[in-house]
Amino acid sequence: MKASVLKSFxxxxxxxxxxxxxxxxxxxxxxxxxxxxxxxxxxxxxxxLVMDKSESMMALNxxxxxxxxxxxxxxxxxYRESLTCQKxxxxxxxxxxxxxxxxxxxxxxxxxxxxxxxxxYEFVSLEIPMKKVHPRLRGQERADLVYKxxxxxxNDQKQKNKIDPRWEVLKKIKL
Numbered sequence: 001m002k003a004s005v006l007k008s009f010x011x012x013x014x015x016x017x018x019x020x021x022x023x024x025x026x027x028x029x030x031x032x033x034x035x036x037x038x039x040x041x042x043x044x045x046x047x048x049l050v051m052d053k054s055e056s057m058m059a060l061n062x063x064x065x066x067x068x069x070x071x072x073x074x075x076x077x078x079y080r081e082s083l084t085c086q087k088x089x090x091x092x093x094x095x096x097x098x099x100x101x102x103x104x105x106x107x108x109x110x111x112x113x114x115x116x117x118x119x120x121y122e123f124v125s126l127e128i129p130m131k132k133v134h135p136r137l138r139g140q141e142r143a144d145l146v147y148k149x150x151x152x153x154x155n156d157q158k159q160k161n162k163i164d165p166r167w168e169v170l171k172k173i174k175l
Contacts, residue, residue, distance in 0.1 A: 009117035072134040
């Protein structure tokens with residue numbers, strides 16, 4: 001199943017001439033299930049790619065819109081989150097395939113097929129919030145943080161200044 005789902009994200013580079021090319025990809029639950037350690041329970045959306053190909057490189061410009069099902073870190077409830085992003089990645093033709101940085105990678109100049117599913121999945125994953133909070137709890141969580149009064153009261157200060165009676169006895173002893 002994994003190979004068949006990701007096959008629709010393959011671009012045949014051998015058939016592409018230099019210039020600008022547009023591609024559309026559907027993001028369905030099977031797409032997200034193909035990746036290990038997936039943060040997304042389920043997702044539906046689309047990804048658009050504008051590829052500017054030249055002799056030495058390709059500039060990949062992605063626009064991704066997806067609704068994902070996430071699990072709330074606070075309540076463990078499922079909820080839907082809409083994610084939108086625009087990302088750019090440069091792919092250079094070289095002697096080996098490797099990741100040079102987050103924005104630049106190289107592929108073997110003899111490579112005829114480029115699968116962009118990994119880029120799309122990574123970009124969606126980067127848009128998922130670090131702390132996943134159900135929308136109905138978001139305002140409540142902020143209110144708890146804003147209105148929580150942590151200043152010490154007068155009684156707390158009094159308790160802090162009170163000396164332990166054992167030390168009082170020791171103060172009476174003089175050499």
